[in-house]
Amino acid sequence: MDCRLITAAVFAVTLCSMMVVAYSADVNNPGNGLHVGFYNRKCPNLEKIVIDVVAKAVEKDRKLPAALIRLFFHDCFVKGCDASLLLDVTPSGEPVEMLSPASFGVRGLEVIDQIKARVEQECPGTVSCADILAFASREAVALSGLPRYEVPAGRRDSRTSRASDVILPSPTTPLDELIDFFSRKGLSLEEMVALSGAHSIGTVHCSFFDYRMYNFAPGKPKDPSLNEVFAAQLAQQCPAPNTLPAEEAKKRVVDSDPTTPLVLDNHYYTSLMQGRGLMESDQVLAIDPRTRGEVAKLARSDSFARAFANAMIKMGRINVLTEDQGEIRKNCRKFI
Ligand code: HEM
Known part of the structure; x- marks a missing residue:
């Protein structure tokens, strides 16, 4: 080093x-x-x-x-x-x-x-x-x-x-519903795509996406939108169902972004464009004409930091209680 x-x-x-x-x-x-x-x-x-x-x-x-x-x-x-x-x-x-x-x-x-x-x-x-x-x-x-x-x-x-x-x-929510869901919270399609960039860090349990490698649809075990090389790498981390004891299989997780798993960056969008999105709800963003332009923009420019921060600030305003509403808890786990 x-x-x-x-x-x-x-x-x-x-x-x-x-x-x-x-x-x-x-x-x-x-x-x-x-x-x-x-x-x-x-x-x-x-x-x-x-x-x-x-x-x-x-x-x-x-x-x-x-x-x-x-x-x-x-x-x-x-x-x-x-x-x-x-x-x-x-x-x-x-x-x-x-x-x-x-x-x-x-x-x-x-x-x-x-x-x-x-x-x-x-x-x-x-x-x-x-x-x-x-x-x-x-x-x-x-x-x-x-x-x-x-x-x-x-x-x-x-x-x-x-x-x-x-x-x-x-992860299996269709894009129409995702868009509707975010818009009901006052967040635009662009803000939804920016916030999804949070999946550039952290881990996902195999159970949220392994069906895309083994059991996608009747007569079609693999999700065609999943990059084949990536699918083979994932298969090593998330073996086919019933090949591991259930308790162990349940615990298996994969880094959302294997290249920079601890850094919030726009690799997430580049990966989506290569068919390397873990969850279907991520991958669809790079495929559907309504969102793929935004994915391409965030992948190629340096606008992710600003877009992500603005969207986090806006998310932080959703239905907040202020002034004499609610309370200030002494202990975050307990109602006074
Ligand atoms: C668009 C709809 C979304 C879906 C369907 C979704 C779903 C998921 C799922 C299934 C996981 C894996 C949980 C696990 O295996 O333990 C996950 C992880 C995560 N999600 Fe999302 N998510 C969405 C949007 C968001 C948004 C808007 C944010 C934040 C702004 C976010 C932040 C994260 C982070 C940071 C992780 C990793 C957590 C960790 O490693 O502990 N997600 N998400």
């Missing part, structure tokens, strides 16, 4: 993660009552605490940024960015969001708990869990190599969490 290269790479990531970039007018858009600098006076060290806790946790688990970004997506897309996903139990006693099958593999809550514990010591009863999640996911983005964008804040926490409210797209 060339140490000069490593030093240069570490320096570049450090520099990148120290910058705060005010992307787009949307950051200062007063919509939904959120604004940048909400905690400047109420809890001035909040962002430092988030940066510190997330950085230490990522040192121990390099795959944590992906988990935190997914946590934010799953929270925001179910009844809004209100930390309902973090609740273990609610007064109604109904099964909570985390118990829904769509929450399979969602993790990273302990880091939110650690941030909350430090923030409660410094500024008790002031910072919502929903805002902590927004800042932590931004930090996850920064630690994955994109510039640190500013986070509008002022969200409050919900008092409910119901597994029955969890309706999220799955």
Whole structure:
């Protein structure tokens, strides 16, 4: 290994993660009552605490940024960015969001708990869990190599969490429904394609895509849109059904982007154009005429960082609770 290269790479990531970039007018858009600098006076060290806790946790688990970004997506897309996903139990006693099958593999809550514990010591009863999640996911983005964008804040926490409210797209959701789903949350087709770029990091369980190699359709075991060389590589990581003990097969995961699995970059789009998308819901973006132009644009230009940050900021505004709505939880897992 060339140490000069490593030093240069570490320096570049450090520099990148120290910058705060005010992307787009949307950051200062007063919509939904959120604004940048909400905690400047109420809890001035909040962002430092988030940066510190997330950085230490990522040192121990390099795959944590992906988990935190997914946590934010799953929270925001179910009844809004209100930390309902973090609740273990609610007064109604109904099964909570985390118990829904769509929450399979969602993790990273302990880091939110650690941030909350430090923030409660410094500024008790002031910072919502929903805002902590927004800042932590931004930090996850920064630690994955994109510039640190500013986070509008002022969200409050919900008092409910119901597994029955969890309706999220799955890897086999057709594109029409995906587009409709995102548009009902106020997100455009371009924003949907940009946010899907989150799949440039993290891992996917084989069960979400192995049917594309072994059991795609009657008389057609392989998905023709899956690159053949890639399919052969995947088959080594995800063996055919019934060739492994069920418990072991269930645990098998594959990096979403094998070339740069820890870096949020536009390789995801290049891979899609080569038929190397893991999930059908990813691959279709490079095939359908409605989205393939956007995929090609993000693959060839340097606009991904900006498009992704803007779309994350917009996602963070979905159905937020503000002012006297909801509450500020003391413990992110518990309703007061
Ligand atoms: C377009 C519809 C989407 C579908 C169908 C979808 C589906 C999935 C599935 C099935 C996984 C694998 C989970 C596992 O095996 O543990 C996954 C992982 C992930 N998703 Fe999505 N997702 C979508 C959109 C998004 C969006 C909008 C974001 C964030 C902005 C996102 C962020 C992630 C991340 C970061 C991971 C990796 C998590 C980890 O490694 O812990 N996804 N997604």
